[in-house]
Amino acid sequence: MTDVRRTIDAVWKLESAALIGGLTRLVRxxxxxxxxxxxxxxxxxxxxxxxxxxDNPAAWLMTTAKRRGIDHxxxxxxxxxxxxxxxxxxxxxxxxxxxxVEHHDVQHDDVLRLMFLSSHPVLPTEQRVALTLRVVGxxxxxxxxxxxxxxxxxxxxxxxxxKQALSGVPIELPEGASxxxxxxxxxxxxxxxxxxxxxxTAGDDLMRLDLTLExxxxxxxxxxxxxxxxxxxxxxxxxxxxxxxxxARTGPSGEPVQLHEQNRGRWDRLxxxxxxxxxxxxxxxxxxxxPYVLQAAIAVCHAQARTAEDTDWRQISTLxxxxxxxxPTPVVRLNRAVAVGFAQGPEAGLALADELSTDRTxxxxxxxxxxxxxxxxxxGRPAEARVEFARAAALTRNAAERDFLLRRADELGTAAxxxxxxxxxxxxxxxxxxxxxxxxxxxxxxxxxCSALGDRRPLESLTxxxxxxxxxxxxxxxxxxxxxxxxxxxxxxxxxxALPDLPDLPHLAAMVERRVESSVRxxxxxxxxxERLWEFEVPVRERTLWRLLHESAAGVRVVLSLNVxxxxxxxxxxxxxxxxxxWRSGTARLLPVLLAGRGRGxxxxxxxxxxxxxxxxxxDLCPDTGRGRLSYERAEYLFKRATRALDPxxxxxxLRQLWSGRR
Amino acid sequence: MRYLMMQMATEHAPDERLFAEMxxxxxxxxxxxxxxxxxxxxxxxxxxxxxxxxxTVTDGPFTEAKEVVAGFxxxxxxxKEEAVELGRRFRRIVGDGESRIxxxxxx
Numbered sequence: 001m002t003d004v005r006r007t008i009d010a011v012w013k014l015e016s017a018a019l020i021g022g023l024t025r026l027v028r029x030x031x032x033x034x035x036x037x038x039x040x041x042x043x044x045x046x047x048x049x050x051x052x053x054x055d056n057p058a059a060w061l062m063t064t065a066k067r068r069g070i071d072h073x074x075x076x077x078x079x080x081x082x083x084x085x086x087x088x089x090x091x092x093x094x095x096x097x098x099x100x101v102e103h104h105d106v107q108h109d110d111v112l113r114l115m116f117l118s119s120h121p122v123l124p125t126e127q128r129v130a131l132t133l134r135v136v137g138x139x140x141x142x143x144x145x146x147x148x149x150x151x152x153x154x155x156x157x158x159x160x161x162x163k164q165a166l167s168g169v170p171i172e173l174p175e176g177a178s179x180x181x182x183x184x185x186x187x188x189x190x191x192x193x194x195x196x197x198x199x200x201t202a203g204d205d206l207m208r209l210d211l212t213l214e215x216x217x218x219x220x221x222x223x224x225x226x227x228x229x230x231x232x233x234x235x236x237x238x239x240x241x242x243x244x245x246x247x248a249r250t251g252p253s254g255e256p257v258q259l260h261e262q263n264r265g266r267w268d269r270l271x272x273x274x275x276x277x278x279x280x281x282x283x284x285x286x287x288x289x290x291p292y293v294l295q296a297a298i299a300v301c302h303a304q305a306r307t308a309e310d311t312d313w314r315q316i317s318t319l320x321x322x323x324x325x326x327x328p329t330p331v332v333r334l335n336r337a338v339a340v341g342f343a344q345g346p347e348a349g350l351a352l353a354d355e356l357s358t359d360r361t362x363x364x365x366x367x368x369x370x371x372x373x374x375x376x377x378x379x380g381r382p383a384e385a386r387v388e389f390a391r392a393a394a395l396t397r398n399a400a401e402r403d404f405l406l407r408r409a410d411e412l413g414t415a416a417x418x419x420x421x422x423x424x425x426x427x428x429x430x431x432x433x434x435x436x437x438x439x440x441x442x443x444x445x446x447x448x449x450c451s452a453l454g455d456r457r458p459l460e461s462l463t464x465x466x467x468x469x470x471x472x473x474x475x476x477x478x479x480x481x482x483x484x485x486x487x488x489x490x491x492x493x494x495x496x497x498a499l500p501d502l503p504d505l506p507h508l509a510a511m512v513e514r515r516v517e518s519s520v521r522x523x524x525x526x527x528x529x530x531e532r533l534w535e536f537e538v539p540v541r542e543r544t545l546w547r548l549l550h551e552s553a554a555g556v557r558v559v560l561s562l563n564v565x566x567x568x569x570x571x572x573x574x575x576x577x578x579x580x581x582x583w584r585s586g587t588a589r590l591l592p593v594l595l596a597g598r599g600r601g602x603x604x605x606x607x608x609x610x611x612x613x614x615x616x617x618x619x620d621l622c623p624d625t626g627r628g629r630l631s632y633e634r635a636e637y638l639f640k641r642a643t644r645a646l647d648p649x650x651x652x653x654x655l656r657q658l659w660s661g662r663r
Numbered sequence: 664m665r666y667l668m669m670q671m672a673t674e675h676a677p678d679e680r681l682f683a684e685m686x687x688x689x690x691x692x693x694x695x696x697x698x699x700x701x702x703x704x705x706x707x708x709x710x711x712x713x714x715x716x717x718x719t720v721t722d723g724p725f726t727e728a729k730e731v732v733a734g735f736x737x738x739x740x741x742x743k744e745e746a747v748e749l750g751r752r753f754r755r756i757v758g759d760g761e762s763r764i765x766x767x768x769x770x
Contacts, residue, residue: 007747011748059746209740217695217739220694221696224694247769
């Protein structure tokens, strides 16, 4: 019994792409195709254990799915013509064994179309990844969930949402310019899956090999389906060569081993050779090299070096120059800094890495301090390197990597017993003369300061310039009030930690100037904008919240804290936190609809029940539906998204702007 | 996980139809990203045995044709069942005879 189940699972994984791809062509809907295929699978699970696995399981599944399709379409009359076509197809069952060449090509097209569809740019990235693994890779929601460390339910939701979003999207293969764009979307999904497996972003394992292999399989498949696209072969080459190092990337206790320290004897020569072949295929196609071909060429340079010392860093840094021109992303620039560090010396590398320290996107990226630490160590500046490694360790979410970084920090000798920034921050917050709110606010500022400057950083080595730089990167475009709050935290921390002794603290005060908090910071929405806003097609919850904020002029948090039992519908008012919130006719009309008979619990509810990992206080749960209270962040996000259309700058508005304009 | 599939030699010579079907099967395995390497092996081969200090080198062919490996395919699959399923498909193409499947550890 179990054996048959495992056989069915294997057949399914081998065949699901062709199966779902073929069905999608016939029924023109990937969601329906997947359901039909799943139905066939269920039938197989029912029948095969007693009847035995048929000789040709793939053909059996296809025939069964088509029969289901006809039944389904007979019920949905509007699709009668499709149903006729499907019936015709079924009348000429083509056995897999008798596949003629033509059919072979049809099948390839089916799978390629399916890949384009499942990684369609209309879908958010997470949905593209989940759907591709599901319909092309044949993985179950549980398997995908395990690989990405999320709940099965969430994956199922992503897949369902993706299928729904795709209904109505044409399934034809794109042509011309749109082909290139769509293809890059497919490549992106495959490489994302690969990277999720290869450099697992979270968890205890450095690698989740199954995902790596799944991506490789998808890439190789794609290379056969679209053999004339250089970038496809480039991506395959890149993945083959990166995967060839899998065994050498971790040490005996699971710690990461950096490329130039890896035992090259443990590199998989077979995959390296396959990588070389794929890159040659890409070069044969010609044209200017794209980002994947360039990255593959860099990987090939590493693979060709017999020892780390043999590495042609000059060539690699030239390739990075070309890559930076195509994709000037901070991560690519950071990698170039590493290459330049080897090719031209750590000084040059550090200069490039330092350019990135003002990049906001790298604020919490552990590899930036990691690279800086490496270069500083090489430059013979161990104290600074130690701080950087500790900073990197605090930023990474991967346990193996954190241990490794801390060990590198410790290897650089122990610091002289000085007070560190982290220690000072902890002591500062441990004072008992601070109330909870102040403490929370202080902690927020200091956490950012510690993660940006390193919590092992000796307190006395801090300079005003550095602190000012952190301010600029982290809070440069924050509201004046926020900026000033952080500023006063630093000032009081400085005073407490006796930083005034530092000669340049006055200099800091000058650099981080107090910003003027204007009384009318953000203009309210204009009457015309409000008119349009009330016309928006949004759920009643949003409609009510916005009206209420507008009519009551109460704070957003106050309004969100309202409970159903606080409401006095007749007098159009509610008492909350010792204050009255009042409203007018617009809100009064909407409230009964929103309440829908509820008598207790939060007035504004979140979209769904809170997950088990995020328990809520009973007061924030609806006793009837179990859903949580709508959060401030979510409410702001929804408003911002909805009002993009109203905002000439296209950024959207904040909820405060609903009433501030009337003052 | 990787598996080495080995086909034992048979007495009947392959015909053109078999070659075509094999070609297509191999192409499909390569296309689905499963096939890492494949090849046929010279039936004769050379046997090297050692006993004590003595190493003997014997050129084939050897008498027991059934034990001769005629070809191999190195595949990368998600489970043993997938390897077995591919083995089944292969056997269906080539007819009577024997294959062996071994999981490959390493590299």
